[in-house]
Amino acid sequence: MSYLTIIITFIFIIFVSASFAVGGGGDINISSDIISFQNSTLWSLIVGAILAFVLGFGMGANDVSNAFGTSVGSKVLTLKQAYILASIFETLGAIFVGYNVTDTMRKSVVVLSEYENNPKALLFGQIAILGGCSGWLMIATFAELPVSTTHSVVGATIGFSFMMKGMSSIQWWEVGKIGKHTIAVVRDVVQRNGSILSHPQLAFNKRLEFDGKIRTHLDGSFLIENTHSLPGDNYITIPLGNDKKNGKQICRSISELPEKYGGNLVNENNKIRRSRNRGISEAESVLSVTNYVSQQLELSPRGFFHWLLPAHDRKEDPKTLQLFSSIQVFTACFAGFAHGSNDVSNAIAPLTAMIAIYREMSVQQEEPTPIYVLLYGVFAMCVGLCVLGHKVIKTVGQRMSSIHAASGFTIEFGAAVTALLASKAGLPISTTHCLVGSVVSVGCIKSGEGIKWSIFRNVVFSWLVTLPVAAIIAAGNS
Numbered sequence: 001m002s003y004l005t006i007i008i009t010f011i012f013i014i015f016v017s018a019s020f021a022v023g024g025g026g027d028i029n030i031s032s033d034i035i036s037f038q039n040s041t042l043w044s045l046i047v048g049a050i051l052a053f054v055l056g057f058g059m060g061a062n063d064v065s066n067a068f069g070t071s072v073g074s075k076v077l078t079l080k081q082a083y084i085l086a087s088i089f090e091t092l093g094a095i096f097v098g099y100n101v102t103d104t105m106r107k108s109v110v111v112l113s114e115y116e117n118n119p120k121a122l123l124f125g126q127i128a129i130l131g132g133c134s135g136w137l138m139i140a141t142f143a144e145l146p147v148s149t150t151h152s153v154v155g156a157t158i159g160f161s162f163m164m165k166g167m168s169s170i171q172w173w174e175v176g177k178i179g180k181h182t183i184a185v186v187r188d189v190v191q192r193n194g195s196i197l198s199h200p201q202l203a204f205n206k207r208l209e210f211d212g213k214i215r216t217h218l219d220g221s222f223l224i225e226n227t228h229s230l231p232g233d234n235y236i237t238i239p240l241g242n243d244k245k246n247g248k249q250i251c252r253s254i255s256e257l258p259e260k261y262g263g264n265l266v267n268e269n270n271k272i273r274r275s276r277n278r279g280i281s282e283a284e285s286v287l288s289v290t291n292y293v294s295q296q297l298e299l300s301p302r303g304f305f306h307w308l309l310p311a312h313d314r315k316e317d318p319k320t321l322q323l324f325s326s327i328q329v330f331t332a333c334f335a336g337f338a339h340g341s342n343d344v345s346n347a348i349a350p351l352t353a354m355i356a357i358y359r360e361m362s363v364q365q366e367e368p369t370p371i372y373v374l375l376y377g378v379f380a381m382c383v384g385l386c387v388l389g390h391k392v393i394k395t396v397g398q399r400m401s402s403i404h405a406a407s408g409f410t411i412e413f414g415a416a417v418t419a420l421l422a423s424k425a426g427l428p429i430s431t432t433h434c435l436v437g438s439v440v441s442v443g444c445i446k447s448g449e450g451i452k453w454s455i456f457r458n459v460v461f462s463w464l465v466t467l468p469v470a471a472i473i474a475a476g477n478s
Contacts, residue, residue: 033361034359034360034361037119037120037358037361038358038359038361040120041120041123041358042358044123044124044127044354045354045355045358047127048126048127048130048350048351048354049351049376051127051130051131051134052130052347052348052350052351052376052377052380053376053380054130054134054138054380055130055133055134055137055347055350055380056344056347056348056376056377056378056379056380056381056383056384057134057380057381057383057384057387057388058133058134058137058138058141058384059137059149059343059344059346059347059380059381059384060380060381060382060383060384060385060386060388060389061137061138061141061384061385061387061388061389061391061392062137062140062141062146062147062149062384062392062432063146063149063339063343063381063431063432064086064090064336064339064381064382064384064385064389065146065385065389065390065391065392065393066146066339066392066431066432066435066436067086067332067335067336067338067339067412067415067431067435068082068085068086068332068335068336068389068393069146069392069393069394069395069435070328070332070403070407070408070411070412070435070439071328071329071331071332071408071412072393073393073403073408074325074328074403074404074405074407074408076325076328076329076332076405076408077329077332079389079390079393082332082389082393083382083385083386083389085329085332085333085336086336086382086385087378087382087385088333088336089333089334089336089337089340090336090337090339090340090344090378090381090382091340091375091378092337092340093336093337093338093339093340093341093342093344093423094340094341094344094345094374094375094377094378095371095374095375096341097340097341097342097420097423097424098340098341098342098344098345098369098374098423108171109154109157109158109161109170109171109175110122110157110161110169110170110171111165111168111169111170111171112363112364112365113363114161114165114168114169115165115169115363116363119357119361119362119363121164122353122357122363123353123354123357123358125160125161125164126350126351126353126354127354128156128159128160128474128475129153129156129157129160129350129474130156130350130351131156131473131474132152132155132156132159132160132470132471132472132473132474132475132476133149133152133153133156133347133350133470133474135473136152136156136466136469136470136473137149137152140462140466141388141391141392142388142391143462144391144392144394144395145392145395145458145459145462146392146395146432146435146436146459146462147432147462147463147466148430148432148433148463148466149343149346149347149430149432150342150343150346150429150430150431151430151463151466151467151470152346152466152467152470153346153347153349153350153470154175154467154470155466155467155468155469155470155471155474156470156471156473156474157474158170158175158467158471158474159470159471159472159473159474159475160474160475162471162475163475320406321404321405321406322405323405324404324405324406324408324409325405327405327409328405328408328409328412331408331409331412331413331416332412334412334413334416334420335412335415335416335419335435337416337420338415338416338417338419338420338423338431339416339419339431340378341419341420341423342419342420342422342423342429342431343431344374344377344378344381345369345374345377347377347380347381348369348373348374348376348377351373351376351377352365352369352370352373353365355367355370355373395455395459401439401440401442401443401451401452402443403439407442407443410438410442411435411438411439411442412435412438414434414438414441415431415434415435415437415438416434418434419431419434432463433463436456436459439451440456
């Protein structure tokens with residue numbers, strides 16, 4: 001079955017759902033004022049529906065591509081398989097969980113009471129929001145930059161409401177809760193790869209103590225376990241560093257242990273683990289030192305950082321990676337479900353608000369989110385994914401970091417759990433930030449090439465300008 005068949009199926013579902021929703025509502029008493037209001041604003045509803053499709057199209061080309069980019073990048077899924085799975089699980093996520101986020105986006109960013117006496121202003125403002133979001137998303141997609149739809153919608157909403165009613169019409173507390181996720185991701189990356197490289201005590205400002213039952217990888221080089229009950233003056237000093245001289249000293253210090261404490265204390269059953277300390281060439285003996293006293297180690301900044309993270313040049317088992325291939329299909333579906341539960345709601349929130357205001361002539365929007373509107377948003381996203389999704393998939397799944405099945409599983413699972421929990425709590429977080437943050441975190445510690453920081457720099461820049469650019473475009477449309 002081709003992905004075009006999936007799209008045709010969704011068209012059928014949308015029209016069937018819409019017919020049930022419109023026909024099953026019972027008798028509604030409509031006053032002459034509402035009829036007059038609807039006649040004068042029908043054109044705006046039509047324009048809003050078109051712009052909502054464009055926004056959903058842009059989000060499918062950008063955000064959905066983020067969710068499945070790692071699976072395609074690791075070659076677990078082909079593009080067509082990703083399109084089909086995205087269509088199915090984005091729909092399920094939007095239907096079962098997405099309404100929570102829709103209510104947050106259309107009711108919690110703007111102070112609705114400011115528009116109580118002028119519902120037309122809020123109705124027309126949704127057109128400005130849709131125009132600002134869709135315009136910026138299309139620009140970012142053609143530039144192959146994964147940006148946040150959540151921040152696009154919030155930024156456009158701020159721009160429109162600021163132009164119409166001023167600062168007092170915006171719920172800044174809610175905006176702050178949504179926007180802080182970008183700051184958190186950028187701050188974490190800067191700390192991890194900036195100051196901590198030279199001054200790790202900024203994040204770990206204390207001495208490290210290692211005692212009994214803790215497995216201690218000194219500079220990633222060897223393993224000491226079950227250490228206890230030797231006199232306090234019986235200890236060895238292990239030099240830390242990343243050169244051949246220090247590597248030889250470490251090996252010499254270890255070799256003295258059998259002479260100092262007796263052969264019965266040393267069990268040569270394992271291997272000393274090789275690490276980023278390349279001064280130690282293929283260490284061959286394995287030491288499990290028992291009955292050793294608790295000791296304090298003061299690590300050099302660079303030595304501690306090397307001890308903290310696994311070696312980049314370590315070898316990975318191909319059989320293990322093959323095992324994760326089938327598991328990553330599951331996490332890809334999970335990521336699609338989580339994305340549908342969160343970001344579909346962002347695309348259709350302005351259209352949902354327009355429909356509620358159009359039918360009730362009230363800014364309070366008491367009606368729940370119609371199922372056919374959610375399906376309409378999913379359909380637009382699937383079309384965008386199939387047409388332009390390959391652009392952002394290359395950035396997330398191939399250009400930013402080298403991804404295999406095991407790392408792809410970790411990336412998708414972490415991002416999906418975060419997005420799904422946020423959706424259940426009604427928080428419109430950015431799944432783009434979740435996924436790209438996972439890519440960066442895993443890329444920093446896994447073996448291979450790591451992260452291409454020039455690509456990530458461009459992505460972070462696009463995150464930072466998303467909210468103000470969408471706000472400016474929406475303000476101009478207002």
